[in-house]
Amino acid sequence: MDTGACTAFFSENFPLWAKLSQTERGLICKMTSEEFFSKGSNIHSGSNECTGAIFIKKGCLRAYILSEDGREITLYRLYKNDICMLSASCVLKSITFDVFVDAEEDSEVYIINGKTFADIAEKNSYVKIFALETAVKRFSSVMWIMQQILFMSLDRRIALFLCEEMEKTGNRTIKLTHAEIARYTGSAREAVSRMLKYFEEEKTVELFRGGITVSDPESLKLYAEG
Amino acid sequence: MDTGACTAFFSENFPLWAKLSQTERGLICKMTSEEFFSKGSNIHSGSNECTGAIFIKKGCLRAYILSEDGREITLYRLYKNDICMLSASCVLKSITFDVFVDAEEDSEVYIINGKTFADIAEKNSYVKIFALETAVKRFSSVMWIMQQILFMSLDRRIALFLCEEMEKTGNRTIKLTHAEIARYTGSAREAVSRMLKYFEEEKTVELFRGGITVSDPESLKLYAEG
Numbered sequence: 001m002d003t004g005a006c007t008a009f010f011s012e013n014f015p016l017w018a019k020l021s022q023t024e025r026g027l028i029c030k031m032t033s034e035e036f037f038s039k040g041s042n043i044h045s046g047s048n049e050c051t052g053a054i055f056i057k058k059g060c061l062r063a064y065i066l067s068e069d070g071r072e073i074t075l076y077r078l079y080k081n082d083i084c085m086l087s088a089s090c091v092l093k094s095i096t097f098d099v100f101v102d103a104e105e106d107s108e109v110y111i112i113n114g115k116t117f118a119d120i121a122e123k124n125s126y127v128k129i130f131a132l133e134t135a136v137k138r139f140s141s142v143m144w145i146m147q148q149i150l151f152m153s154l155d156r157r158i159a160l161f162l163c164e165e166m167e168k169t170g171n172r173t174i175k176l177t178h179a180e181i182a183r184y185t186g187s188a189r190e191a192v193s194r195m196l197k198y199f200e201e202e203k204t205v206e207l208f209r210g211g212i213t214v215s216d217p218e219s220l221k222l223y224a225e226g
Numbered sequence: 227m228d229t230g231a232c233t234a235f236f237s238e239n240f241p242l243w244a245k246l247s248q249t250e251r252g253l254i255c256k257m258t259s260e261e262f263f264s265k266g267s268n269i270h271s272g273s274n275e276c277t278g279a280i281f282i283k284k285g286c287l288r289a290y291i292l293s294e295d296g297r298e299i300t301l302y303r304l305y306k307n308d309i310c311m312l313s314a315s316c317v318l319k320s321i322t323f324d325v326f327v328d329a330e331e332d333s334e335v336y337i338i339n340g341k342t343f344a345d346i347a348e349k350n351s352y353v354k355i356f357a358l359e360t361a362v363k364r365f366s367s368v369m370w371i372m373q374q375i376l377f378m379s380l381d382r383r384i385a386l387f388l389c390e391e392m393e394k395t396g397n398r399t400i401k402l403t404h405a406e407i408a409r410y411t412g413s414a415r416e417a418v419s420r421m422l423k424y425f426e427e428e429k430t431v432e433l434f435r436g437g438i439t440v441s442d443p444e445s446l447k448l449y450a451e452g
Contacts, residue, residue, distance in 0.1 A: 065369070067377035094362045097369040125351035132358035136320045139365040143291070143323040146372050150412065151293035186376065 001032045001110070009110075013081050014055065019126035027120065031113035037103035043087070044101035050090035050114035051101075053131075055083050059107025063138075064100050073149065073186040076141040077104065085134040088114040091121055092135050149186045157185050158195050159223035162205070166214055175211040199223075227258045227336070235336075239307050240281065245352035253346065257339035263329035269313070270327035276316035276340035277327075279357075281309050285333025289364075290326050299375065299412040302367040303330065311360040314340040317347055318361050375412045383411050384421050385449035388431070392440055401437040425449075 006029035010017045017025070034057075037043055043061065044051040054061065061078045063086060078084055085092060086099045091114060121128040148157060161184060165174045178196060182189040196212065199205045204220050206213045214220055232255035236243045243251070260283075263269055269287065270277040280287065287304045289312060304310055311318060312325045317340060347354040374383055387410060391400045404422060408415040422438065425431045430446050432439045440446055 065373060067373070071377060073376060092362060094359060094366055096366045097373070125355065129351065129354055129358065132355065132362055133320060135365065136318060136358055136361050139361065139368075140320055140322045142365075142372075143368070146368075146376075147291060147293070147323070150299060150372075150375060151297060 001029055001034055003029045006032060009057075014083075016127065016130050019130075020120075020124065024120050024124060024127075027116055028112055031116040032110050033113075035109055035111055037107050037109065039103055039106050041103050042100065043103060043109075044084075044099070046098040046100065047089045047096060049087075050118075051087040051111065052114040053083055053085055053088045053091065053112040053117050054078075054101065055110040055112065056080055057108040057110060059109070060104045061107060061109070062102050062104040064102070065098065066100055071186075072100075072183050073145070074184050075099065075145060076138060083134060085131050086138060088117055088131070090114040091118045091131050095135065145186075154185075154187055154191055154195055155198075155223055156225075157187065158192060159199075159220050161185050162212065162214060163217075163220055163224045166217065172214045172217065173211060174214070177210055227255055227260055229255045232258060235283075240309075242353065242356050245356075246346075246350065250346050250350060250353075253342055254338055257342040258336050259339075261335055261337055263333050263335065265329055265332050267329050268326065269329060269335075270310075270325070272324040272326065273315045273322060275313075276344075277313040277337065278340040279309055279311055279314045279317065279338040279343050280304075280327070281336040281338065282306055283334040283336060285335070286330045287333060287335070288328050288330040290328070291324065292326055297412075298326075298409050299371070300410050301325070301371060302364060309360060311357050312364060314343055314357070316340045317344045317357050321361065371412075380411075380413060380417055380421055381424070381449050382451075383413065384418060385425075385446050387411050388438065388440060389443075389446055389450045392443065398440045398443065399437060400440070403436055 003026065007025065020028070043054065056078050058080060061084060063075045063078070063084065064072045065075060066072055084101060086095055087101055089095050117127070117131070121131055148160070158181065161181065162174060165176070166172060178193045179189045182192040185192065196205065196207060200207050202219070204214070204216045204223070206215050229252065233251065246254070269280065282304050284306060287310060289301045289304070289310065290298045291301060292298055310327060312321055313327055315321050343353070343357070347357055374386070384407065387407065388400060391402070392398060404419045405415045408418040411418065422431065422433060426433050428445070430440070430442045430449070432441050
């Protein structure tokens with residue numbers, strides 16, 4: 001990547017930059033590639049690969065785990081200026097589980113070469129601490145999701161998801177299929193369809209092909225609160 | 227704690243000791259208490275408390291999460307010379323979920339004061355890296371458990387658990403109640419009883435009050451492999 005553009009971008013958007021030496025900065029710029037991923041494409045698959053540290057310039061990435069039979073559970077989403085470290089298993093050697101990362105929207109990212117990042121982390125403890133702290137933060141998000149999935153009943157889970165979508169988009173109409181909602185909430189599609197049908201009968205939502213309109217946000221909120 | 231005994235113990239059993247200054251060692255010894263917990267007693271509850279870093283001298287601790295209705299999911303177990311860092315939320319500020327820690331057997335532990343550990347970690351990057359790396363290792367164990375619970379079918383889950391117990395104790399007789407097995411595998415007791423009954427009918431196990439004898443380890447292994 002061009003050193004001028006790289007320096008300009010990272011010094012502005014990446015707080016760790018201030019803790020790097022000139023040599024380290026040069027090395028990172030040299031070993032960073034700018035990449036574009038279209039919506040739905042896969043960026044990283046599993047722990048054997050060391051894709052690198054993925055810095056999100058624009059768009060949204062989704063990290064998830066995958067069962068043998070293809071069921072997905074979303075662990076967290078990353079947005080502008082977030083960094084994905086679980087895709088750099090060569091930096092975080094104690095991460096031994098398989099994480100997958102897809103572009104959830106058209107996304108522009110910078111991928112810092114994993115080996116380069118790992119080498120710098122070995123010498124610069126700020127970098128190592130940054131990488132580990134990022135992973136521990138994700139640990140907390142993941143635990144939150146897991147508790148939702150394991151402990152919360154499905155009605156509550158789906159209601160909570162729809163409430164969050166409404167809040168995120170500021171729109172009562174949520175353009176997601178039942179299969180997508182099932183994927184995002186870690187449930188079976190059939191179960192989600194059944195629950196949505198139930199919400200429809202209760203006049204909480206209206207269903208249409210490819211989406212849902214929340215007709216009674218208050219009632220949905222009550223479900224979400226359990 | 228007595229400085230002589232403290233130094234003798236930690237220099238022998240705690241690799242991080244070599245990376246501490248004399249002052250830091252003295253501070254840790256001063257702020258460490260030796261404690262005994264009898265089987266089943268609670269040591270740490272939730273993220274608001276900063277119990278400290280718990281170093282296991284003898285016995286076994288169990289870390290778990292708890293649902294609102296009291297369901298437990300075991301995250302991992304810690305044995306001799308392991309250290310529990312999730313009980314020191316003042317050291318790992320990004321850990322925001324509630325972990326509970328119980329003594330699973332009569333246990334002797336050293337509890338290093340959380341505030342003291344945090345202060346040292348702020349100045350000594352080896353200590354900070356050690357704390358974070360310990361947490362990231364637990365992250366991997368937890369992900370493994372979660373994948374088991376979320377993705378694996380119950381028969382496989384229970385079979386795997388019984389296989390591991392056999393391996394751990396070297397004994398085909400497992401002295402655990404259905405309720406305990408349910409707790410350890412994150413399942414409902416009724417479901418566990420049903421599945422064990424099924425294994426019994428298949429001549430894989432024999433049930434008795436308070437325990438299980440595995441009569442056909444090979445068949446159990448096949449279930450565990452799915």
